[in-house]
Amino acid sequence: MSAASRSDLGVKLAGRAEYGVDAELPGMLWAALVPSPVAHGRLRRVDLGPARALPGVVAVGADDLATLLPRGAGDAERPIFPAGEVAYRHQPLAAVAAPTLAEARRAAAVVRVEVEPGPALIDLETAFPDWPGPDGARSPHVIAHVHARHGDVEGAFRTAEHVVEETYRTSSVHQVALEPHACVATVRGDRWTVRTTTQSPFGVREDLSLLLGVPESSVVVEGTWVGGGFGGKGASLLEPYALLLARAAGRPVRLALDYREEFELGRTTLPAVIRVATAVRDRRIVGRRVRLLLDVGASLPGRDFATGYSIGFLLGPYVTPTFEVEGYGIRTNKPPFGPHRAPFAPQCAFVAESHIEEVARVVGVDPVRFRAEHLWREGATTPLGQPVGPFGLAAALERADALARRWRSEAPAGHGVGVGLGFWSTSTGAGGEARLVLSATELRVEQGERGIGSGSVLRGLVAVAERALGLPADRIRIEYLSTAEAPFDSGVYGSRTVGALGRAIVEASDAVRADLAGRMAVAVADVSLAVEGEEIVVHAPGVRRTVRSLLRPDEASRGIVATGRHFAKPNAIDERRVVTGSFYPYTDFTGAAHVAEVSVDRETGAVRVERYAAFQDVGVAVDPATARAQVEGGIAMGLGIALTEEALWSADGRLLNPHLLDYRIPTLGEVPVPEVTFVEGFLGAGPFGAKGLGEPPIIPVPAAVAAAVRDASGAHVTELPLSAERVARTLKLL
Amino acid sequence: MEGPHAPRAVPGFELVAPASVEEAIAALRAADDGGATAIAGGTDLLLDLDDGRLAPRRVVSLRRLPWRTLDWLDGALTVGATLPLRSLEDDREVRRRLPGLWQAVHAVGSVALRHRATLGGNLGRSAPASDLIPMLLALDAEVDLVGPRGERRVPVDDFVRASRRTALLPGELIRSVRVPEPRPSAYLWQRVRPANDISQIAVAVAFSPGRRHWSIAVAGMPPRPALLPDVARDLGDGAPSDAALTAAAARASRAVPITGDQRASEEYRRRLVGTLLTRAVRAVPFEGGRPL
Known part of the structure; x- marks a missing residue:
């Protein structure tokens, strides 16, 4: 792969690529979270008064949800701030914003939190000192229970020549993406906009819609460049807090974790x-x-x-x-x-x-x-x-x-x-749609998610389009759009980018070909594309037309638009x-x-x-x-x-x-x-x-x-x- | 109930870079108690600032002082306090005449870190798991200090007290470190990860050809790296016999004041002391009872 074939290298090497941690907006405030001081307990009181008494500070907590959100509490099952049980250390209990990061952090530090500590379950083996018995699934510690079987397993073990039984233990590991979670939120009227580092802009939009109790059409997610995701940036994490603060402040609010917080708050594999x-x-x-x-x-x-x-x-x-x-x-x-x-x-x-x-x-x-x-x-x-x-x-x-x-x-x-x-x-995720725009000189792939560093978008998807349409990589450009403008796709996770979104690109490429064949009145199978000078040219037996000449007047500024979809239904178990x-x-x-x-x-x-x-x-x-x-x-x-x-x-x-x-x-x-x-x-x-x-x-x-x-x-x-x-x-x- | 880690922001400070030792001392003195701190490579200070352990009003950079030096004089090595470790590591004479010191320097952090970090800074930080302090102990090194009341020379063993605690007086600076003689020596460590990590246990050994005695130091336990004179005596006055080495390793493993923590259990650390000591002594080359 030559360096030129990855279109992000220029902006990244020049330091111009805007990652989530770089995102800033004029007039924005800086935010900090107020963490739970205990791993488990009953929340008695979160007194935001001392923080609000500081100049320029905006603070939000559980009591403010009813006034800030159109439908009150948002998702009742997943409240943005806990009102009763505190479930883990560092769980955000409130959020504050101020003109500078130092002021925001000082404000977070003066919020008075009263929690009655309760017994914490940390080592999962203490939940069941002996393995769960027949009633194990009814234990309050068990939130999921799965059970499957097939055949006469008892008989197989009874009549076996060898039975090997072992116990294994595994540890908690962290994704360690170079870039921590970060976002900038803006709220204007009923439009909740967040610029964020994410593997899945549409996943975050859905999440925010549920958490805030607002329709998906009111939420706009703009993906930044992502400094590594590895699964950790698939769902929303900071966005709800930043949006609530932006709503309360009437100004954009930036919230980013430092690396220690990234370890403490990140969702990851546990033991x-x-x-x-x-x-x-x-x-x-x-x-x-x-x-x-x-x-x-x-x-x-x-x-x-x-x-x-x-x-x-x-x-x-x-x-x-x-x-x-x-x-x-x-x-x-x-x-x-x-x-x-x-x-x-x-x-x-x-x-x-x-x-x-x-x-x-x-x-x-x-x-x-x-x-x-x-x-x-x-x-x-x-x-x-x-x-x-x-x-x-x-x-x-x-x-x-x-x-x-x-x-x-x-x-x-x-x-x-x-x-x-x-x-x-x-993984197929929830499926996805690809949108291709063929102009006189280039092919654009319009989508919401950016590459997360792996190359699956910037090389993988480009290579799929190269192969599907026969155009060189330097004429294929990925254009990143917000969720308000991009076609829906589940996101860059589950090894699905090339495997699933790539299929949609192939389908959209076929649609482009069919469209061109129709315009030229030739068979689809006979259509091939090539670059001649500046122009993209369509060849068929006995016919050669520039794309420019095939564009209708209303397409001249944009190009021929084609879409493709993909959803692979898994085989049933x-x-x-x-x-x-x-x-x-x-x-x-x-x-x-x-x-x-x-x-x-x-x-x-x-x-x-x-x-x-x-x-x-x-x-x-x-x-x-x-x-x-x-x-x-x-x-x-x-x-x-x-x-x-x-x-x-x-x-x-x-x-x-x-x-x-x-x-x-x-x-x-x-x-x-x-x-x-x-x-x-x-x-x-x-x-x-x-x-x-x-x-x-x-x-x-x-x-x-x-x-x-x-x-x-x-x-x-x-x-x-x-x-x-x-x-x-x-x-x-x- | 211990609270969570408080959200932090590094507070501002005044940065000064005096051109002379006198000015540097004055700059440190001028800001009253604890208000000023010196910086050489900054690799420890930056962590302390970030973690909020230090919040100085003034940081005195030593970068303009003429202390990036390395001199051999009558067999003794003097290393200026602000010489980057990478320069010490690149010196062929250090590698040849003080192989254990070279190995200890080579063990610090990573190449990038060693381009910044200094011997003076490492001594000033006085970390229990320092790679350099145990080797300096085994080499009977001394620290040259300069301060408001003049200059003084202190053995490393007296200078280092505990983590972040040394014999430095207010306004005093580490000017250089002196290693009195070339010694056949070795430095071995065990870490979870070879680079960019600190040792679970490290063992420094050196043999003084003139005085015909061994020095053994161990790092990786609180409060500080320590010499083990009884263990050194077990090794005798030359290449030890297998029995003597086994006895010394067993004594070291038993006697070292080790505790367990999240990096290693006490039991594992005791085992490492014996194993690394045995290997380090064997790594020191002898022929016919004389060091090569």
């Missing part, structure tokens, strides 16, 4: 405890059991997505004739659980893969062979009864195994090589297998086999990743350089989950390491340049058969590293991250 059991007969898996306790933080009942969704990833991409799975979403006094690049799936794959490796060793079969013998292939059925579509994981595993064998033969003493698998499905709760249906099947070579210090337990390779099922790599970058980034991020990243909480709900010194993401020195191989030809639901690639590369990483650590040292570590101390304990050095 889990997982029990897995596998029954084997004649070297075949005959039954599986999975039980999950997932910390969902202060999530509200009915708003948990993670518990049911996680179960499939805990079972892994393996055929099992019988199974029983049960998951509990445990409400704790932490910020609500939120998405982090392939939410919780890397942790699930770590469990699934480490466990299947253990099972293979107990049974006495080569772990890779054991996996290959049980792996889903096209035509197989998932445990929840979905038919498996084109799936490159078996091909990826075969190649990964060959490389792992070679690396193992070359590895010096103290090194080990491991293979880990992960699977995923391209077999509801007969569901006892209760909702599970996650897959739209397509993608994944990867990764190979890690590590060295393990046998005296300290320290792990170093020496070499890394990925065999990634991509369907079709629409833009290979960007696809490679996605894989490299996923691996780097996955190595953090595997080895060093872990948010730590005190017993009273304080985040102990809300800063980048003690919350450790990998640096370049810890990330070897990976070998990346695309496994192509197993086509997905995206354009030209592409599959989503934003999330899949992170999923197998902790599993591959854990397998390599075990190969190198014998340490079968059942807890993430694989810190040196954990490895040392597993090796019985302590």
Whole structure:
């Protein structure tokens, strides 16, 4: 990929790109939040008087919602400010704005908050010192309960030759986007406008409509450049507070988190405890059991997505004739659980893969062979009864195994090589629409969301349009519009940008072609586009017309407009297998086999990743350089989950390491340049058969590293991250 | 009930950059108690400002003082307080004659940080997990101070007291650090992440060829990095036997006043002390009982 082919590089390198943290408006005020001082308690009083007594300060709290919002309280289930229970430390109890940031922060500090502290549930295991019994789902701590089963699982376990039972624990990890959450809000009349750093302008619009109790048509979201999202910027976070303050002040209000607040308030992956059991007969898996306790933080009942969704990833991409799975979403006094690049799936794959490796060793079969013998292939059925579509994981595993064998033969003493698998499905979200505008000299893609740094918009979507219309990248421009003007799309998340919005672009491109063919009275299949000098020219047998000459007078200033839509309905799961709760249906099947070579210090337990390779099922790599970058980034991020990243909480709900010194993401020195191989030809639901690639590369990483650590040292570590101390304990050095 | 982290904004301050030592001392003195603070590379001061631990009215920059120096004289090394660590690291003689010091400097933060950070600043911060202080202890280094009442020389062991606490008097500045002689030496550490992290445990060892004795220092526990003279004696007057080394490592592991925290448990830290000490002593090259 040449530098010129990414249209954002110019403004970004020149420092002119406006990120959310850069956004300012004339006459705006600066805002600060008033955080809860306790993790759990009953709110007695929030006295904004001392703040309001300061010059130029505007303050809003729960009591002001009735006057500021057209329908009073907004969303009764999700009040913007709590009026009764305080559910987590740093939960915003009020917000203030002032002419400068320093004044706003001083004003926030003088707000008098009275909370009667109550017992906080922080460590999810204390909710159920023993595993939940038959009445577990009725516990007040449980806000989500999912349960599914199929076949005679009791019989399978009773008659098994081997039963392997294990318990795993995983930790809380943070997205660590370089740019914290930030926005600037303006309210004029009944128009609530917010300029914000977001992965999903339309998602934020919907959220704000519900939270503020105003129609979506009254809310306008303008997306800024996004300094990394990784799932953390998919929903609204600061926008409601900024809008309320802007309404109260009658001026624009800017609200941004500093990095410490970003750690304390951000919604992300929280800890889990997982029990897995596998029954084997004649070297075949005959039954599986999975039980999950997932910390969902202060999530509200009915708003948990993670518990049911996680179960499939805990079972892994393996055929099992019988199974029983049960998951509990445990409400704790932490910020609500939120998405982090392939939410919780890397942790699930770590469990699934480490466990299947253990099972293979107990049974006495080569772990890779054991996996290959049980792996889903096209035509197989998932445990929840979905038919498996084109799936490159078996091909990826075969190649990964060959490389792992070679690396193992070359590895010096103290090194080990491991293979880990992960699977995923391209999310369709709520669907989306693409709008193309073909002018005399360029093709514009009009949309609401900007790239979030990955290149999926600025290279991925451009490459789709290039391929669909045969125009060069330098004639394709993405124009960012607010939600008032852009076509609806669900947003840049769920690995869906190329996979879902790309499909809409292909459909819109087909519409452009059809339109041109109609104007030229030729067959659609005969139409091709080219650039000649400044002009875009349409060719058909015996005809050559410039686009300029085809434009109607009313189109001269804009161009030919065409739209395309996309919504892929997932295959239904077999509801007969569901006892209760909702599970996650897959739209397509993608994944990867990764190979890690590590060295393990046998005296300290320290792990170093020496070499890394990925065999990634991509369907079709629409833009290979960007696809490679996605894989490299996923691996780097996955190595953090595997080895060093872990948010730590005190017993009273304080985040102990809300800063980048003690919350450790990998640096370049810890990330070897990976070998990346695309496994192509197993086509997905995206354009030209592409599959989503934003999330899949992170999923197998902790599993591959854990397998390599075990190969190198014998340490079968059942807890993430694989810190040196954990490895040392597993090796019985302590 | 401890309140949440208060929302912050760094308050303003006056920045001065005196051209002479006298002016610098005067500038520090002129702002009364705690009102002024010195800045060299700023890598610690910026964190203190951001976290609200310090809110000085005046910051006295030392950048114009002629202290970015590195001199060898009669075998002794003198490092000016404001010399960036990266310059110390790039000096071939340091690497050859004081390998442990080079390793300790190389262990600090990251390359970018070492271009800013200084030896004087590191001593002034006096962090329990400092990479440089344990090595300076093992090298019997001394600190040259200059202040309103003149100059004085203090052993590092007397200068460092606890985190952010040193023997510096009001208005006094660290001018340079003196390492008396080249010593075969080694510095080893263990961290969660190799770069941009601080050590769970670090061990500095040095052998004085003239006095034929070992010095051992450990960092990573409160209140400060410490010398372990009993452990050093266990190692004898040359290359230790395996038995002597094992005994020394066991004693060190037992005797060091370590606690556990979120970076490592006490148990793990004790294990690291023994392991790193053994490896560090073995890393010091000897041949026929004499250091190479």
